[in-house]
Amino acid sequence: MVNDAVINTREAFIEYKKISPAQRIIFLQTIAAEIIAVGPTLIPVTHKETFLPLARLEGELQRTTKQINLFAELLKEGSWVRAVIDIKENPAVDIRQMQVPLGVVAVFGASNFPFAFSVAGGDTISALAAGCAVVHKGHPAHPQTSKIVAECIVTAAKKTNMPPHVFAMVEGAGYEVGLQLVTHPLVDAVAFTGSYKGGKALYDAASKRERPVPVYAEMGSVNPVFILPGILRQNGDDIAAKIISSNLLGTGQFCTNPGIIVLPPLHDAGKFLNKSSELISASKGGAMLTGNIHSSYSHGIKKLQEHQRVRLAGKGIEANEDGIATPHLFVTDADNFLKDETLQEEVFGPSSLFVETNDKAAMYNIAANLQGQLTATIWGTDEDLKEYEGLVHILEDKAGRLLINGVPTGVEVTAAMVHGGPFPATTDSRSTSVGTDAIYRFTRPVCYQDFPQFLLPDALKDNNPLGIKRKVNGREER
Numbered sequence: 449m450v451n452d453a454v455i456n457t458r459e460a461f462i463e464y465k466k467i468s469p470a471q472r473i474i475f476l477q478t479i480a481a482e483i484i485a486v487g488p489t490l491i492p493v494t495h496k497e498t499f500l501p502l503a504r505l506e507g508e509l510q511r512t513t514k515q516i517n518l519f520a521e522l523l524k525e526g527s528w529v530r531a532v533i534d535i536k537e538n539p540a541v542d543i544r545q546m547q548v549p550l551g552v553v554a555v556f557g558a559s560n561f562p563f564a565f566s567v568a569g570g571d572t573i574s575a576l577a578a579g580c581a582v583v584h585k586g587h588p589a590h591p592q593t594s595k596i597v598a599e600c601i602v603t604a605a606k607k608t609n610m611p612p613h614v615f616a617m618v619e620g621a622g623y624e625v626g627l628q629l630v631t632h633p634l635v636d637a638v639a640f641t642g643s644y645k646g647g648k649a650l651y652d653a654a655s656k657r658e659r660p661v662p663v664y665a666e667m668g669s670v671n672p673v674f675i676l677p678g679i680l681r682q683n684g685d686d687i688a689a690k691i692i693s694s695n696l697l698g699t700g701q702f703c704t705n706p707g708i709i710v711l712p713p714l715h716d717a718g719k720f721l722n723k724s725s726e727l728i729s730a731s732k733g734g735a736m737l738t739g740n741i742h743s744s745y746s747h748g749i750k751k752l753q754e755h756q757r758v759r760l761a762g763k764g765i766e767a768n769e770d771g772i773a774t775p776h777l778f779v780t781d782a783d784n785f786l787k788d789e790t791l792q793e794e795v796f797g798p799s800s801l802f803v804e805t806n807d808k809a810a811m812y813n814i815a816a817n818l819q820g821q822l823t824a825t826i827w828g829t830d831e832d833l834k835e836y837e838g839l840v841h842i843l844e845d846k847a848g849r850l851l852i853n854g855v856p857t858g859v860e861v862t863a864a865m866v867h868g869g870p871f872p873a874t875t876d877s878r879s880t881s882v883g884t885d886a887i888y889r890f891t892r893p894v895c896y897q898d899f900p901q902f903l904l905p906d907a908l909k910d911n912n913p914l915g916i917k918r919k920v921n922g923r924e925e926r
């Protein structure tokens with residue numbers, strides 16, 4: 449099944465890469481329109497499969513179709529191909545460069561975003577926008593949802609006369625399907641969102657290929673939050689409410705969930721912790737996406753409960769049903785946190801670990817010893833931020849997105865967004881999986897030297913038939 453899908457998709461790629469940007473735009477817009485049309489039947493199916501609330505799913509579906517249209521806009525504007533032209537007369541030089549698609553991309557859908565990071569999610573759409581063909585590995589947590597969305601892409605391809613196999617979906621229980629896909633000799637790139645274990649296993653399998661290919665695995669993080677003394681004194685209760693509500697959002701099943709909260713060296717930090725514990729103790733859990741995710745959560749909680757140097761400071765109201773994740777808040781101190789790297793492991797769900805510190809140096813030390821993260825947040829007044837400026841410089845080396853006085857959940861789809869970060873948050877810190885720059889994971893630069901005009905891609909012809917912004921002899925022009 450995998451072999452046939454990849455071979456057919458590879459053949460489709462040869463045709464698809466020649467298709468004009470204008471036709472590709474219509475293809476993307478038609479995918480969005482097909483998904484919008486099936487929305488009313490799709491959402492109840494996804495709700496049944498994932499237990500995610502209907503309102504959340506409606507929002508996520510809108511985000512997904514907006515994301516598709518954003519990539520269509522990117523292609524319309526055109527300058528994403530990064531056309532560069534260097535021409536000199538003496539000595540004669542004619543060198544032109546632009547981005548071209550990589551080929552066949554294997555995409556692994558995520559369990560926690562059945563639309564936005566699944567079949568027609570950011571990975572698939574940025575690959576199709578780049579001119580790549582896609583083989584998608586459907587996530588077993590929402591098989592019917594995946595089928596319906598895959599059908600939307602196939603129908604859109606038919607309606608817009610794309611090569612029929614430009615997109616294919618493969619499914620199957622067990623890891624064999626995924627492993628076959630990443631090791632298939634005709635696959636040119638891999639995109640994954642999920643666990644560290646899964647992402648790293650697929651990365652390791654791909655690294656044994658005879659022909660190496662890029663693997664973009666987004667594997668989550670604990671999204672540390674540092675709270676500075678001045679703002680905690682001024683606004684502690686309000687900040688506690690915001691952080692706890694971000695931690696509980698979607699039953700904690702977001703890769704940007706704030707999991708480590710570093711408290712400042714301040715007597716009032718105790719009050720802040722009490723307020724946070726109160727909020728957790730009054731909270732209720734929710735159903736998790738899959739039985740496996742629930743059992744990993746229970747396992748992570750058990751490990752923290754049994755940890756000698758960690759104490760439980762708050763526990764949500766327990767439900768009488770199975771499969772419900774009860775929120776937890778744990779506390780440790782800086783020394784213990786620094787001594788035990790396992791305390792940095794993601795507990796995927798509504799759990800957080802607060803870390804008490806005695807001085808500024810301890811906060812800096814914690815930051816310096818963090819593993820790679822998707823996000824890092826600092827809460828501070830302007831005075832705090834001036835005094836702790838060094839923290840920003842440390843965290844710049846640790847995370848793909850830095851936030852001041854905000855919560856990391858909620859990842860906007862914009863041109864400036866970075867949803868990525870140093871390992872183990874991802875396997876390639878130079879990339880983002882959200883926002884329009886996600887397209888560059890699936891392209892490479894090609895240089896055309898001394899080409900006759902008729903043979904050049906339109907983006908590089910002298911008369912600029914696409915009317916796109918280009919860099920000509922060092923100057924931006926249209």
Ligand code: NAP
Pocket residue numbers: 556557558559560585586587588620621622623624626627641642643644645646647649650666667668669702703740741744745794795796
């Ligand atoms: P997962 O276990 O990483 O699975 C994601 C995909 O990778 C699935 O299609 C799975 O195949 C495949 N896979 C996993 N391990 C593999 C291996 N060793 N070899 C080959 N393929 C493998 O993620 P999940 O099922 O969504 O959730 C499990 C855990 O992942 C959660 O408890 C949480 O810790 C984490 N998670 C993180 C994020 C994030 O955003 N970072 C999102 C969701 C989940 P199968 O289809 O055969 O299972």
